[in-house]
Amino acid sequence: MAGVSVQAFRRQGRRFGAGLVCSEMVSVAGIQHRNERTLGYLRVGADEHPLAIQIFGSDPSAMAEAARMVEAAGADVVDMNFGCPVKKVTRTGAGASLLDDPDHACRLVEAVAGATALPLSVKMRRGVENGSRTCLAVGPRLVDAGAASLTLHPRSAKQMYTGTADHSLTAELVSLVDVPVIASGDVTSRTRAQTVLATTGAAAVMVGRAAQGNPWALREIMGDETEPTREEVVAELLLFMRETVRELGEHRSFGFLKKFYGWYLGRGRFPRAFKQELVQLPTLAEVEQRLLAAAPGARFVLERLLDEVPDPQDEVLLDALPISLYGGG
Numbered sequence: 001m002a003g004v005s006v007q008a009f010r011r012q013g014r015r016f017g018a019g020l021v022c023s024e025m026v027s028v029a030g031i032q033h034r035n036e037r038t039l040g041y042l043r044v045g046a047d048e049h050p051l052a053i054q055i056f057g058s059d060p061s062a063m064a065e066a067a068r069m070v071e072a073a074g075a076d077v078v079d080m081n082f083g084c085p086v087k088k089v090t091r092t093g094a095g096a097s098l099l100d101d102p103d104h105a106c107r108l109v110e111a112v113a114g115a116t117a118l119p120l121s122v123k124m125r126r127g128v129e130n131g132s133r134t135c136l137a138v139g140p141r142l143v144d145a146g147a148a149s150l151t152l153h154p155r156s157a158k159q160m161y162t163g164t165a166d167h168s169l170t171a172e173l174v175s176l177v178d179v180p181v182i183a184s185g186d187v188t189s190r191t192r193a194q195t196v197l198a199t200t201g202a203a204a205v206m207v208g209r210a211a212q213g214n215p216w217a218l219r220e221i222m223g224d225e226t227e228p229t230r231e232e233v234v235a236e237l238l239l240f241m242r243e244t245v246r247e248l249g250e251h252r253s254f255g256f257l258k259k260f261y262g263w264y265l266g267r268g269r270f271p272r273a274f275k276q277e278l279v280q281l282p283t284l285a286e287v288e289q290r291l292l293a294a295a296p297g298a299r300f301v302l303e304r305l306l307d308e309v310p311d312p313q314d315e316v317l318l319d320a321l322p323i324s325l326y327g328g329g
């Protein structure tokens with residue numbers, strides 16, 4: 001998820017039971033131009049595997065090059081975004097707009113499949129227009145072009161995130177292709193996950209928004225219903241903050257983290273006014289202090305977590321990528 005699935009989010013997801021995690025969508029144009037921030041999305045932590053890195057773009061050779069970079073960065077799966085509904089992306093011929101140009105979509109899949117030995121997955125929406133069934137026509141063609149799995153979020157691009165995901169389309173897609181289909185959309189609980197799996201025949205479910213600031217949703221989906229204590233919630237938030245600062249730097253993290261306070265502390269865990277107070281504090285150090293004051297025992301939970309999570313030094317650093325991939329040699 002763009003603006004959410006930073007490395008700290010993915011590592012946390014793995015710790016809480018996710019079988020596969022995915023990066024934010026990474027611009028192939030950014031990769032082509034060696035944009036520093038874009039290349040930062042290709043950092044892979046030792047404890048993230050299996051990890052998919054998702055790329056988006058509309059130029060076959062740039063897509064192929066990006067896929068080679070994704071492989072060199074150490075990802076386990078390269079995922080292609082044919083679902084992003086945001087105008088800034090669709091007007092460049094990328095994201096969900098590719099569902100309306102299946103010939104070109106297939107060319108992109110062929111280019112990527114030919115460029116990397118990694119399994120290639122494609123993430124789609126149902127189509128661009130409301131009620132569209134385009135994914136059912138395009139999906140099998142993408143498989144013929146080289147996609148090893150498909151993920152369907154059965155809302156239209158026009159719908160953005162309104163309404164509900166219509167998983168009857170997921171069931172239809174499953175019946176049309178002989179590769180695993182992953183169901184994405186409105187999977188928020190174990191009951192919901194079981195229903196979607198049983199009614200669609202999908203190989204897996206993908207959890208998005210329900211895991212934002214709430215990794216315990218993943219634990220619940222995997223069968224452990226234990227509610228987190230306030231100390232556990234604060235400790236996970238503090239760990240997330242520290243890892244995000246390490247990844248994005250203090251300046252970028254400050255604004256980025258604000259949305260996470262409500263996600264972690266909501267759901268009746270802390271009074272609403274507490275979140276309001278946190279977003280107004282001027283530094284992350286003060287946010288940390290205030291969180292520890294609200295749940296002093298979190299300090300010990302955090303210490304235990306810090307002992308448990310692998311050393312960030314184990315990360316595959318960008319410097320380790322072959323120089324030629326940067327066009328520098």
Ligand SMILES: Cc1cc2nc3c(=O)[nH]c(=O)nc-3n(C[C@H](O)[C@H](O)[C@H](O)COP(=O)(O)O)c2cc1C
Pocket residue numbers: 001002003004023024025054081083084123153184185186187206207208209210
């Ligand atoms: C903030 C946000 C960012 C997202 N970014 C991406 C993205 O980069 N790539 C992608 O394939 N889907 C993205 N999605 C869509 C989700 O992967 C997922 O398909 C959708 O949210 C429905 O699943 P959910 O109900 O579990 O959230 C994003 C969704 C949200 C809410």
